[in-house]
Amino acid sequence: MNKLMRRFQPEQLREFVLLILILLMMLFFSTQIQHYFSPRFFNRVSTSVAIVAVLAVAQTLVVLTANIDLSIGSIVGFTAYFGGQFLAHHNELSPMLIILIAIGMGMALGIINGLLVAYGGVPSIIVTLGTLAIYRSALVQFSGAQTVLTANLPEWLLNLPRMNVFSVGKLDFRVMVALALAVVLLFHLVLKYTSYGRRLYAIGSNADAAEMAGIASRRIVFIAFVLSGALSGLAGFMYLARFGNITVVAGLGLEFAAVGAVVVGGVNIFGGSGSMIGALLGAILVNVLDQSLIRWQAVSEFWRDFLLGFLILMSVALDAVVMNQLKNLWARKGMTIHRQEDDQPGQEVSHV
Amino acid sequence: MSRIVRALKGWESFLLAVLLIIILFNASLAPQYLQVNNWINLFQLSIEKIIVALVMAFIIINAEIDLSVASTMGLTAAVLAWMNHAGQPFGLSLAVALGVGVLAGAFNGFWISYVGLPSLVVTLATMIMYRGGARVFLEDKSFGDFPAWFNALGQQSLIGPFPFALLLFILFTLFAIVVLQYSGFGRIVYVIGNNRDVARYSGINVRRIKLILFTLSGTVAGLAGVLFAARLGSVRGDTALGFELDIITMVLLGGVSIFGGSGSIFGVLLSILIVLNLRNGMSLLNLTGHLQTGVIGFLLILSVLLPNLAQWMRSALQRRHYQKQTGKQIMNGG
Numbered sequence: 001m002n003k004l005m006r007r008f009q010p011e012q013l014r015e016f017v018l019l020i021l022i023l024l025m026m027l028f029f030s031t032q033i034q035h036y037f038s039p040r041f042f043n044r045v046s047t048s049v050a051i052v053a054v055l056a057v058a059q060t061l062v063v064l065t066a067n068i069d070l071s072i073g074s075i076v077g078f079t080a081y082f083g084g085q086f087l088a089h090h091n092e093l094s095p096m097l098i099i100l101i102a103i104g105m106g107m108a109l110g111i112i113n114g115l116l117v118a119y120g121g122v123p124s125i126i127v128t129l130g131t132l133a134i135y136r137s138a139l140v141q142f143s144g145a146q147t148v149l150t151a152n153l154p155e156w157l158l159n160l161p162r163m164n165v166f167s168v169g170k171l172d173f174r175v176m177v178a179l180a181l182a183v184v185l186l187f188h189l190v191l192k193y194t195s196y197g198r199r200l201y202a203i204g205s206n207a208d209a210a211e212m213a214g215i216a217s218r219r220i221v222f223i224a225f226v227l228s229g230a231l232s233g234l235a236g237f238m239y240l241a242r243f244g245n246i247t248v249v250a251g252l253g254l255e256f257a258a259v260g261a262v263v264v265g266g267v268n269i270f271g272g273s274g275s276m277i278g279a280l281l282g283a284i285l286v287n288v289l290d291q292s293l294i295r296w297q298a299v300s301e302f303w304r305d306f307l308l309g310f311l312i313l314m315s316v317a318l319d320a321v322v323m324n325q326l327k328n329l330w331a332r333k334g335m336t337i338h339r340q341e342d343d344q345p346g347q348e349v350s351h352v
Numbered sequence: 353m354s355r356i357v358r359a360l361k362g363w364e365s366f367l368l369a370v371l372l373i374i375i376l377f378n379a380s381l382a383p384q385y386l387q388v389n390n391w392i393n394l395f396q397l398s399i400e401k402i403i404v405a406l407v408m409a410f411i412i413i414n415a416e417i418d419l420s421v422a423s424t425m426g427l428t429a430a431v432l433a434w435m436n437h438a439g440q441p442f443g444l445s446l447a448v449a450l451g452v453g454v455l456a457g458a459f460n461g462f463w464i465s466y467v468g469l470p471s472l473v474v475t476l477a478t479m480i481m482y483r484g485g486a487r488v489f490l491e492d493k494s495f496g497d498f499p500a501w502f503n504a505l506g507q508q509s510l511i512g513p514f515p516f517a518l519l520l521f522i523l524f525t526l527f528a529i530v531v532l533q534y535s536g537f538g539r540i541v542y543v544i545g546n547n548r549d550v551a552r553y554s555g556i557n558v559r560r561i562k563l564i565l566f567t568l569s570g571t572v573a574g575l576a577g578v579l580f581a582a583r584l585g586s587v588r589g590d591t592a593l594g595f596e597l598d599i600i601t602m603v604l605l606g607g608v609s610i611f612g613g614s615g616s617i618f619g620v621l622l623s624i625l626i627v628l629n630l631r632n633g634m635s636l637l638n639l640t641g642h643l644q645t646g647v648i649g650f651l652l653i654l655s656v657l658l659p660n661l662a663q664w665m666r667s668a669l670q671r672r673h674y675q676k677q678t679g680k681q682i683m684n685g686g
Contacts, residue, residue, distance in 0.1 A: 133646055306487075
């Protein structure tokens, strides 16, 4: 028992339980929905999960610092729409360039959020509640009530969602999914092995202590928001590729899916703990549930939002009660691994 | 008298100036703007947001936030419309709808007070949940067919010579002022907002106060939802969607600190008037609803950003002043 406890920390236990939950949920739906375990369903849902997964990565970076980004859905809509509009007028643009444009637009919007939160001293909930409305209204205003149409988009973009890295039989492993996994992996490594990643945790666990230790909190938080915007821009591009037809309401409510994925995935909403793997599992759970409900005949699909909200509340409540108990149990037995800190306080003295 | 003068210095006088500018601007756009009817209309069209904002002031002064109010409005309106549509007696539907509002608020309060979760997360979750609930009841349909007297309530109904909305506004404002500024309960709300631990150690039942406040918020949001249904005449799943933006802006712009512990109903009243008149003016300019929402979002951010900037400028000036003085002393001493 002790050996097991030493090997598995409460956080890993939680991710394991989440994995079991996902499997149980899929098993349940497979008895309810015909052809649930079909390649077709997998292909369709995996693309949808990919977008939410990228957004979950974005949200995780921000939530780790004990902030929140509610403007994500509007950024996705903004970049998907204007990226699409741009591409519709300039069909010859290379794929790389349009991805960079989407990321750049998202980044610009993220910079606004970051400046206001980190340097303006305005709480993130207020800033992003405001920019959620502002970005969306800018989108509606500048769009002139027009729609991006599939017909005007280049061939390669429309084929992108169906492009495979490889396939096993009819089971396709799509490029979009590979892209999302690459993003998750990249930021998993960033969180684990870079000083920037460790500083995100430091700020989230104790902002004052981080400040005392010479961490440039403001800059770190600012960069987190910029990255969140950039990743939302990337997700906006993926959204454009997936749907083709983009209206001004594109991406509406995606911020809730992202918050849901992150919270369900065990990223502490108070900041300071959580992992990208957890966020990915959360994204899978939230989105597979969502997609399954659409196809489940027995229950109206209008339960989707209600269930998402309920799931968020229950995750936070269970984390607050159960995870705390588990962590105490581990700590009492002295099973917590004290990792050497990557950060060397005082190495970088900056004035914020 | 001196109290009024003191109150007018600082943020509130700034708000008053902004309000006057907006009113003058609007009046220059439309001559009929200053007529009494237009002003009554102004309140009529936003009474739902106003009464919720007054309670929200209590919650934010208490250093909490309630993001779920707009969804609660949608949910109660949906329950009312759904039961009415299903052929239940209207009185019963009304009672159940109002009850749902009370329960929705108490549900928030339970998780916040007794489980100790942050209100930001709880009400974000219930914001999604309650909105989802409204959609479960109404799906993508729209229900109406309310009794005539109920619809009349939302239109130009009069109680005596007074419009109903105006009466309600005055009633809620008086209640808010008296409770917040002249009652023990109000003092306690401030104390908890300033320092929760101090409040607890001095024997205040912090949990109960928070439960009461969130239940009150849900109750009033429920009432607002019902009133909104009366005014619209029919309800959809997205009724009152996004109203939390206006409501929170009304409170924060009014000088209530987002960190709790300070703010006054007088400031909130001024900012309610600003938001109402600003929206009215933008309508006169033929700006779309979406653009108006964007402007309100901008206002929300400014309402926290501006005081911060002012604070920094003041401390920068003080620092410079201090440096000058110490510099002189050193020169004198040397």
